[in-house]
Amino acid sequence: MTDEGGQAGEETSAEEPVEGGIKFPPGYDDSYLIAARRKAPFIGEIRGRWYDLPFLALDATLRSWPRRVMSRRVRHRLGQWRTALVRLNDHDRNKAWDPQDPLHNITVPDDEHVTVPAIWVVELFPPSATADLAALYDSYPPMMASLHGGSSADYLAETRASGGYQWSRLADVDQYRRPDFASVELISMQLGTGLTAVMGRFRLTASTAQQLDHEWHRPHEPELRRTAHGRVADDREFAFYNQTQRARRKLHDDAREWMGRHCGGFFRNRSTPQPLVDVLLLEQHDPTQQRGDGRILRGLGLSSVFAVIESQEVRKLILAPSGRSQTDNILDKNTWALWGNRVVAAGERSGMNIYGGEPDSAAAVAHRAADETENLLLAIAVDHMVDALRARYTSVRDTAGQHQAFSPKQLSDLRQDMLSLSLDLATTAREMAAWWNAPGVGVPRFKFRYLDEDEARFDFTEELRDSQLATLTDLVAAETSLRGILSTVATLGAARAAHRTGRLALGVSALSLSTTLLLSSPGPHAVIAVIVRWFIDN
Numbered sequence: 001m002t003d004e005g006g007q008a009g010e011e012t013s014a015e016e017p018v019e020g021g022i023k024f025p026p027g028y029d030d031s032y033l034i035a036a037r038r039k040a041p042f043i044g045e046i047r048g049r050w051y052d053l054p055f056l057a058l059d060a061t062l063r064s065w066p067r068r069v070m071s072r073r074v075r076h077r078l079g080q081w082r083t084a085l086v087r088l089n090d091h092d093r094n095k096a097w098d099p100q101d102p103l104h105n106i107t108v109p110d111d112e113h114v115t116v117p118a119i120w121v122v123e124l125f126p127p128s129a130t131a132d133l134a135a136l137y138d139s140y141p142p143m144m145a146s147l148h149g150g151s152s153a154d155y156l157a158e159t160r161a162s163g164g165y166q167w168s169r170l171a172d173v174d175q176y177r178r179p180d181f182a183s184v185e186l187i188s189m190q191l192g193t194g195l196t197a198v199m200g201r202f203r204l205t206a207s208t209a210q211q212l213d214h215e216w217h218r219p220h221e222p223e224l225r226r227t228a229h230g231r232v233a234d235d236r237e238f239a240f241y242n243q244t245q246r247a248r249r250k251l252h253d254d255a256r257e258w259m260g261r262h263c264g265g266f267f268r269n270r271s272t273p274q275p276l277v278d279v280l281l282l283e284q285h286d287p288t289q290q291r292g293d294g295r296i297l298r299g300l301g302l303s304s305v306f307a308v309i310e311s312q313e314v315r316k317l318i319l320a321p322s323g324r325s326q327t328d329n330i331l332d333k334n335t336w337a338l339w340g341n342r343v344v345a346a347g348e349r350s351g352m353n354i355y356g357g358e359p360d361s362a363a364a365v366a367h368r369a370a371d372e373t374e375n376l377l378l379a380i381a382v383d384h385m386v387d388a389l390r391a392r393y394t395s396v397r398d399t400a401g402q403h404q405a406f407s408p409k410q411l412s413d414l415r416q417d418m419l420s421l422s423l424d425l426a427t428t429a430r431e432m433a434a435w436w437n438a439p440g441v442g443v444p445r446f447k448f449r450y451l452d453e454d455e456a457r458f459d460f461t462e463e464l465r466d467s468q469l470a471t472l473t474d475l476v477a478a479e480t481s482l483r484g485i486l487s488t489v490a491t492l493g494a495a496r497a498a499h500r501t502g503r504l505a506l507g508v509s510a511l512s513l514s515t516t517l518l519l520s521s522p523g524p525h526a527v528i529a530v531i532v533r534w535f536i537d538n
Helices: 031-039 051-061 064-071 072-096 127-139 143-147 152-162 209-216 236-262 294-298 342-347 362-400 407-438 460-518 529-537
Strands: 118-125 167-170 182-192 197-205 225-226 228-232 278-283 307-310 317-321 335-341 449-450
Touching: 031 072, 031 294, 051 064, 051 307, 072 182, 072 228, 118 236, 118 362, 127 152, 127 197, 127 407, 143 152, 143 167, 182 236, 197 362, 209 236, 209 307, 225 278, 225 529, 228 236, 236 278, 278 342, 278 362, 317 362, 335 342, 335 362, 342 362, 362 407, 362 460, 407 460
Parallel strands: 278 335
Antiparallel strands: 118 197, 118 278, 167 182, 182 197, 225 228, 307 317, 307 449, 317 335
């Protein structure tokens, strides 16, 4: 069986049942579980640990007649305490589990490394955020305006009125960068007269670019993690997933925090994470050629190993969603990755020495990829803005259903919210329909393909365009109908307010008349004096 150190002996058979009736499939090495269970038995099996007796008492209470006289709230609280004790026992067993078990621990190969050379964040400025865009241009003047001798205000007026300049870097940005950013660029781009995008390009320092790799490679011990639903006992495998992805998220949070403070627009105002793409470059694995180890890549938040979203215009780099549903609820929504093999991606591109340093460096690959994917990132950012507009429309619609309780101020606030929503929706729908079809706009065509198939299943870029424009059309139509309903609600509210005001005015008039009658004849014969004497006499 096992010695005192917990090492599994040769006498254990994979087909023998574990105590308690648990049976494992043939070929499964259950010796690690048996050894861990001997070191840390399941809760309640022994009485020697501090949490065994409390657990048994709680369990007996919740399984016998006392539970019938308890309120639901008390039963729920006792159940939470019982679950918390079970999680402590799970944590003890995870710590006792042999790290050599390949099913409960993950080791990244020594020759595999990941670099995060750059992060790109996009902020959008529809009509509701025009004041924020003006403040941004005041702080960081567009270089195109300075080049042509104009002011920031003139540049804003020209670009928002006639399209004007389509692209300009903003000045005086890099002096405000964080120490872990090697450089920061803000680039302003017009998607039409009423919609402006500003992309923040963050180039990370050499040490910051390696932080994720250090976390990826270091040994991870079991963790008792707090969540919104209580504590969770992560073994070494899930501690690897969560702690590595949290290291990646920290880079994202730093970039988003900088953008929110220096370049806040629509997403900042709506308290929604700005669309973000980070570049992840591996040294050995090429995801465009073969499927990688899903458990190792899951630590980075790259869970899609069976299929790729790739483009011939952005060769050997894969676009991957990295939101909460793909990354164990660690990474934030509106997050994407552009990842691939550094050497292979650099070899597919010529003229890489113009970026300085080694032509096959991670920074050079990221710089070229930023130029290649720029328009697709703008389209993805607008798609996330459409999602936020849909949520905002839903909120306004549901709030409108409570019109019977509306005060004039609430109606005024609702009309103001509806006005900004109407402007943003109408402008975005018009500008994006023109932008997608503009001849000078080159959006790289990414396609979805399974790795074991040669042909692509569908055109990702085309699906993005069609679904985005269709959603905008539907939202504009729905918003127009809702606006008509709200006009009726506002009319009813105004009539109700006028009726209330009329009743108040009538009451004020009656009070004024009574006061006039009582005080009309000053002296001992005044009405008020006669009434007072009558009360005194009687």
